[in-house]
Amino acid sequence: MADYVLQLKNINKYFGKSHVIKNVNLSFERGHFITFLGPSGCGKTTLLRMIAGFYEPDEGEILLNGKNVERIPPYGRNTSMVFQEYALFPHMNVFDNVSYGLKVKKVPKDKMTKRVEDALELMQLKGMKKRFPNQMSGGQQQRVAVARALVMKPDVLLLDEPLSNLDAKLRESVRVELRTIQQKMGLSVIYVTHDQSEALSMSDAVVVLKDGEVHQVGTPQEIYFEPKTQFVADFIGTTNLISVEGKGNNDVAYGNTVFHSTNPVTPGARYVASVRPESIKISLEKAEGKVNIKTSIVNRMFLGEKVRYFVKDELDKEWIVDMFDPGKTLLSGDAYVTFKAEKAWVIEDK
Numbered sequence: 001m002a003d004y005v006l007q008l009k010n011i012n013k014y015f016g017k018s019h020v021i022k023n024v025n026l027s028f029e030r031g032h033f034i035t036f037l038g039p040s041g042c043g044k045t046t047l048l049r050m051i052a053g054f055y056e057p058d059e060g061e062i063l064l065n066g067k068n069v070e071r072i073p074p075y076g077r078n079t080s081m082v083f084q085e086y087a088l089f090p091h092m093n094v095f096d097n098v099s100y101g102l103k104v105k106k107v108p109k110d111k112m113t114k115r116v117e118d119a120l121e122l123m124q125l126k127g128m129k130k131r132f133p134n135q136m137s138g139g140q141q142q143r144v145a146v147a148r149a150l151v152m153k154p155d156v157l158l159l160d161e162p163l164s165n166l167d168a169k170l171r172e173s174v175r176v177e178l179r180t181i182q183q184k185m186g187l188s189v190i191y192v193t194h195d196q197s198e199a200l201s202m203s204d205a206v207v208v209l210k211d212g213e214v215h216q217v218g219t220p221q222e223i224y225f226e227p228k229t230q231f232v233a234d235f236i237g238t239t240n241l242i243s244v245e246g247k248g249n250n251d252v253a254y255g256n257t258v259f260h261s262t263n264p265v266t267p268g269a270r271y272v273a274s275v276r277p278e279s280i281k282i283s284l285e286k287a288e289g290k291v292n293i294k295t296s297i298v299n300r301m302f303l304g305e306k307v308r309y310f311v312k313d314e315l316d317k318e319w320i321v322d323m324f325d326p327g328k329t330l331l332s333g334d335a336y337v338t339f340k341a342e343k344a345w346v347i348e349d350k
């Protein structure tokens, strides 16, 4: 049986009349790195705050290690939350910031010192014990905030867009550090972000949210290659969404072009097929055994490792096509968009 550190059952939350979390059911395996991914305002932070105990759900149950935490205040739950804006105590040095929670819990001094030293070492902050927050860079302060959370040995570490204030390069390196530490310690982490590349690169599982609803839970590969809804297909990476009609024998028709769908379809029903730009080739000739759609090239961008083509088909639909290792000759004029039928992921049109 799966070992769930945390379960959310039928969670609903309203702010006044607006229903911001809608019937959320999620189970989190111990030791996993889970990401909440979705556009601004979809409810990621609200969910995290309910887990931490800063908000109460209006309906539903939150179980931490199998126990309902409804009546347990934030400080009584063994969760630690790291906020976007770090929230370090400005008048305390690094050591005092990190040891604060242990002092409040009255952990004996020698044990406390050892735990703080360990957390600082892990976050590569050993030489900075005496510094104050205003004497540190954003990335260093961020690491102090994570050390302060880690030192509490939380059952679940909750991270709310913790890297959003860092520049791109630093974000990348702290990302790698975080994931390494999480794996080394076997930590259970919930990480909130609206950055899909962050979610895909760090997570064991991604929860995609929109308007307070869970659209999909899956591994990064499932989310990318097998999106369950149009929203997920569109939100994760770049894709071409074409409107198709179900036919017999699990075929679908895009205009006059008919091809086989890997997912079952009902004749006469409307669907959407998602075809990734990297799954398509542009060719001057029709390609044998593939789906061929007649287009003309309207624009192109040379990006070094690839050329991104923008083409328009006879139904006036624009496609994005990425051709890798393009060489020096760029294509122009009329051309076919070609792809294997199984590269089109067919989902319901809703």
Ligand SMILES: Nc1ncnc2c1ncn2[C@@H]1O[C@H](COP(=O)(O)OP(=O)(O)OP(=O)(O)O)[C@@H](O)[C@H]1O
Binding pocket: 015, 020, 038, 039, 040, 041, 042, 043, 044, 045, 046, 047, 194
């Ligand atoms: N305290 C509050 N009172 C009223 N409405 C709120 C409150 N907190 C959040 N909301 C609303 O609830 C919805 C969800 O907000 P939430 O902060 O959880 O979204 P989010 O996905 O974390 O967004 P972001 O990525 O911008 O932080 C939004 O429509 C927001 O305006």
